Amino acid sequence: MAYDGVETPHGKVDRMLGGAATYIGLAASCFTSVKIVAVVGDDFANEDVALLTAKGIDLEGLERVRGKTFFWAGKYSADMNDRETLRTDLNVFADFQPKLPAAYRTAPYLLLGNIQPALQRDVRAQMQSVRLAGGDTMNYWIRDYRAELVETLRDWDFLLINDSEARMLSGEYNLRRAAARILKMGPRTLVVKRGEYGAILFADGSHFMAPGYLLEDVFDPTGAGDSFAGGFIGYLAERGVKPGGAIDLQEWRRAVIYGSVMGSFCCEQFGVDRFRTLTREEVEKRYREFKACTDF
């Protein structure tokens, strides 16, 4: 969990609630009950705690320590396809060791946000009865912590990464070949996110292509990938999807669409603002729009 400073062509916010756990949790809370494990500093605002608890998110695993919350600041390019990091202050996040409350250890679904692979593995190991586990990673871990990451991925049911990360992890430029290599590393299901161009699900020898939602205004893309992940795992949890035996591919495909739906809503306002008012009816309406604009 973090505070972000963000500048886009639509405006500038010096400090607002952010962080992967925040976006994932808010998006997933539209579908299922959510428990967050994260760390914040003593500057973490009560109103931000209130937003999360109002969405039914369990914060027993939210550790508060002396110091400042992780801070990131960035500026987006005019077309918002690139961003420049202006500042990264790890603050209390630097010494984070995720500790799961006892009540969390029997949760059936686990989404591991982007963090050091050894810590992801440690959390995974604390949840021996998990039904479905997977997560995200990024270029930094792929490049500098490869062995640790490969070891971690072995125990995941699914991996969500963007296209450039899939290329880096596999050493293959072509996404079909890249996916084939990654699926040999452990995860049975791979979702390759392509930003505004949608996402591709690879599983069981086939693939599914989801388009990106065509927004009329992208205010702030921050958190869209994490919101995708939240919608994805949230839907799978709501449906009780299991990894063993024959994969119900249609459910996984729908999970990718719900991920895209949540990612698209995220971009409509700054930071997490869209999630403050978002209703399940709006989510279902957009899901139907995805149906309508892909049918032939």
Add this chain to the structure above:
Amino acid sequence: MAYDGVETPHGKVDRMLGGAATYIGLAASCFTSVKIVAVVGDDFANEDVALLTAKGIDLEGLERVRGKTFFWAGKYSADMNDRETLRTDLNVFADFQPKLPAAYRTAPYLLLGNIQPALQRDVRAQMQSVRLAGGDTMNYWIRDYRAELVETLRDWDFLLINDSEARMLSGEYNLRRAAARILKMGPRTLVVKRGEYGAILFADGSHFMAPGYLLEDVFDPTGAGDSFAGGFIGYLAERGVKPGGAIDLQEWRRAVIYGSVMGSFCCEQFGVDRFRTLTREEVEKRYREFKACTDF
């Protein structure tokens, strides 16, 4: 019609058959009977004429003049998303004035390849009973011949352009807004091509998103956009689609998918080579693959 010299990471061909009319004609000939209007020089090879006639393409409108055929040479980047033009010799194309044989003037479907807008308008004007007319253009005409192009577009039923051209033509970065502006310029239907990411059809207040086919090997992307156009118009012609009254949106959507199918085949071998052996059964099989990989 042209000769091309192409270098991709998969190889190099110094001189091979190319040109918009060639790719459009070959792709469309999978669906319907095709008549080509174009110009070539006295260096145009008999074997290239033979390939086109073997596909049932009518070459009465193929003008042969003294001099050399248009020549283009280019080199693709390692990821094949960019290309550098190494050489453009207009040759006999410089003085091209398209003249339609009498037998062409009553053809019901017209696809205008990328050429000076005034010439496109002149061809359109020669076909007073056409059922459906549209075409392609490019950045050069948008930038330097805007007034002429806008005048030309007024009489088109559809326009096919890529995303950067749609942005340039409309002055809007966002594709939804760009499409809304372009649809006010005349064409009732707009197809925005996005290269490997597929295409979007805008018509009658809604849009349809077609994914790009996920090829395992892209050998040579030259001609993919023109092959898309050929598949698109070929399918519409085969189905007898008309522009007046209520648009049969599902047919237009399927035309976009057939366009994508033909564009994907084009990339599988150098130049037009894939079209030498391509069968309608292979086309239908790939169409079904599009269905399968987008269904949810």
